[in-house]
Amino acid sequence: MHQMIASPFLDQHVLVRPGSRGGALLPAARHEELRDVDPDAPAPAWLADAFLKQWEDLADVIDQPVGKLLLVRQPSTWEYGKASWEINLGCNYACKHCYLGLKMNAGMPWEDKRRCLDIMAEAGVLFLQITGGEPTIDKDFMRAYRYAWDLGMMITVSTNGSLLWRENLLRLFRECPPYRVTVSMYGATKASYDELTQREGAWDQFVQGMGAARRARLPLRMSVVVADDNASEEQAMVDLCRSWGVETEVFTNITPTIYGGAEVLTAQSKEHLRERQPFAGCNAGRTFFHMDPNGLVSICKIGRDDQISLPQEGIEGLARMAGIGDRLMLRTGGCTGCALSGACTVCRPLAKQYQEAKAPLAAYCQHGRPKTG
Template sequence: MSATPMESLLRRVMGDRPRTAMIEVADRCNENCVHCYQIQGQKGEMSTEEVLDLLEQLQRAGVLFLTLSGGEITLRSDFLVILQRARELRFVVDIFTNGLRIDRQLAEEISKHHPRIVEISLYSSRPEKHDWITRVPGSFERTTAAIAFLREFGVPVKVKSPIFSVTYDEHEELEALAEGWGALMNWDTSLRAREDGDRTPERLQPAPEKVDAFQRKVYPSTRTVDARDPVGPVCKASKVLHIEPNGQVHPCSMLQVPLGDVRDGLVAGTESKDARFLRQLVWRDLPDCSRCAIANVCSRCHAQALNEVGDALAPYPSACANAIRRWQEVTGKSRAATDSGAVGPFDVVEGRLERKARAPLTEAQRSAYQDHPWLRKVARGAGPRVEPGQLVQLRRPGRRANTEAVPK
């Protein structure tokens, strides 16, 4: 749970100021991925001049690491102009793309600006499954060609993919593809709700026991049961500057809380009441999670808590289930002496987990909910899990629900 030496050094030098920023430059995409959290075409985009001015602001604010993303960033005609200026300002630049527009010429141009890495989404080792996920025929061939072009010109590439129920058994094939290109491979074992709260993406995840088995196989645990620092940060919300295509500053890509607009200056987004609250929020401020005996192996998310239980500061089912599995793994002790799917806080009683009663709110906690009403909302259900071979109703981003045949 302790910070890395580099993180400790940066914290001493820069304090709590964000050192990392992500700009979602484009509000459009040439894919319509079934699991995507973004809703395209509703925000609008900053002009070239506004984006370049934003880069200057970020440099003055001391940001070191910059991710350029979308939507699909390469759909912007000024993509290379933005990339060039970002490198001139000495940012360490990562690029997120689906690769559909990257041909040999564009790959060569990108290589001239030396990004730290280009992250490309590839969802399956089988073209028909990848193309079903993206809803773009031929996208597998175009994306894999883009990876090859980038590697040809020496650009570091990270292939990334969530784990879907329809691709669960393919991780070795995908890793072999990445290795063949000389690329890194990164897996995401959770799918999150969309910007509008729609939880359709969560339906595409494998069953929890399959996710757990995958994590044990691909990421052998190095966790220990160290004590959770009660004044340690809960997550990275507001530690990273997340800027929407229209210039709005959000705490992160998942938490839809407008903090300000970069056209009014970065201070509007970094020093607003909500930004300061999130930046200063620590584990002991959480009414129940702060009392949980397995908080030290919990990776909770304010946005997911809102989506699952309607309370950003509360325990929620998926985080508690993951924490129980991690606790069991690192301690070798038995599972909870409570019902499956129970939500914390928990106590350890004779080597087993028992659920604690919820605690009454303190005055400070009541004030937090009053001062920041977005901390609570009406939660939505996720719906039944989608399995290979089913005929199901699915809602893609920005679309009405349609009946789709899920690949086997």
């Protein structure tokens, strides 16, 4: 079982370690050298030095054959470095603000899931986010996670944390360390947490899961979600995360559902709306893609028009993604000819969702904001 991964990543080559945020750049020639190293030979001296410079705790295993220390990813003719995967839309919560809308249990059979992971690896994906719904309730989560890990992916699991106390999950994460475990936080008290998630006892599960995750020293990051039900607890949520020694990111702007539904916008705390920074473009569809539970690939979680079926089309279907992304980013519909589009704070796919939800213009567009001066 590998301790390190040497892999192409976009136009570079990197040395990374599962469970660690650190890493190092590799010259292309060094990566080429590693591809030809005898797996039963000791690690080259330069590689051992690079290991120990970045991770001193490997001193006791550095003398193992290089094949036991290192997984070497092969070059890809594709240009993808990251992907996200909704393994299932099902969830054990029913959060009022969830952008997925109706969270139905659905998904591919295991053989299709495995094939899609193989295709992702072939496409060059090094960093994979597994999300949901709640991914840990999926019947194939554990073997999908392990399979992706064995392929040499650095995995982030996005979860509500309610099941992180389970020993089978903790054992999996010990054996195959995740790059990151991102936990959504929905309140600082039982009353607000259970109200927003619409599940009695959800807070108790969250606390139990977080206690187990911290004891297991998982690489945690908290996504603090501020909504109307917990708006008075924003600082309390941040303070609790800090007391746990966990980094946080606060989210206050709720978006419509992926179907353009407005029902979740009622959960928004209007007093906590924050002005977004101008949208400066992204590489959605070019170096990144998203896959839903049925293997339908889109440029991202928001822009889901013109999906391709990865199980049916295979890796060749990804050739269309860049063109789809360019088309979806064009200012069309109500945004055609906008004089302020150069400073717009949302991408076109997100603006379309707000428009379909008939959301107040101020929620996503500069034209709806009071004029100053």
